Each structure stands twice: as C-alpha cells, then as structure tokens.
Amino acid sequence: MKTRTVLSFLSSIFLAAFLSGCVWLVVGGVGAVGGYAVTRDTIQGEYDAKFDDAWRSAQSVCSILGVVSGRDASTGTIDAVVDRAKVKVVVTQMTPEAVRLKVKARRGLFPQMGIAEKVFVKIVQQLM
Numbered sequence: 001m002k003t004r005t006v007l008s009f010l011s012s013i014f015l016a017a018f019l020s021g022c023v024w025l026v027v028g029g030v031g032a033v034g035g036y037a038v039t040r041d042t043i044q045g046e047y048d049a050k051f052d053d054a055w056r057s058a059q060s061v062c063s064i065l066g067v068v069s070g071r072d073a074s075t076g077t078i079d080a081v082v083d084r085a086k087v088k089v090v091v092t093q094m095t096p097e098a099v100r101l102k103v104k105a106r107r108g109l110f111p112q113m114g115i116a117e118k119v120f121v122k123i124v125q126q127l128m
Helices: 002-018 052-064 113-127
Strands: 033-039 042-047 066-073 077-082 087-094 098-107
Touching: 033 052, 042 113, 052 066, 052 077, 052 087, 052 098, 052 113, 077 113, 087 113
Parallel strands: none
Antiparallel strands: 033 042, 042 098, 066 077, 077 087, 087 098
C-alpha cells in the first residue's frame, strides 16, 4: 500500500511538472541534431551552416511535407501548411557561418509540438 502511495505521489509530481507550461524539450534523433522548445509550439536551435544552405533546406522540407503558402528570403521566413497545421519557419543568420532555425506549428489555437519537431528535425537532417 505504501509503495502505491509513493508511486502515485511521484506520478502526480511528474505530471504537474510536465503540464505546467515550463517545457524544455530536447529534440533530435541524430547525433548533431538538437534543439530546445522555446514555447509550447516553437522549437529552435543554432547550427554551423550558411544562411543559403539552411534556407534551401527549409524550403525543400516544407514543400515536401506540405504546401508552402509564403516565403521571404530577406526576413528568412517560410509559411506553410503541414498536416493541417500552420507552420512558420524562420532562418536567422547569426554569424557568416552560423544560423538560428526556429519552427512554430499551430492548428487553430492549439500548439502542435509534434509537427514543429518533425519539420525542425527534417530541416536539420537535410542541412547536415
């Protein structure tokens, strides 16, 4: 009985922390692929890559996984629809050899972290 109470207590602490909104998520399945959740619907990461390479990878992945509805190379943004979710990819040049990649996905009012993660990982895998 005591073990069950302790297990129940630990489970409730885990769920409270998981559902609290303070989400820091490590993403990736490939050695150099990694990012972290900025909000419940956004993942970002910094990589050693040129802006043009990251931009081409982002365009390619968005057009393969969904439909690109807008793109602006001057601001580094791509708007797309992937699995019925609105996806916004932002590529920012930090240094001549480094970029920041940010992917946001929402379906209506609801965040779609799984879709954001899928797009993010595919872009980075193609970039590497």
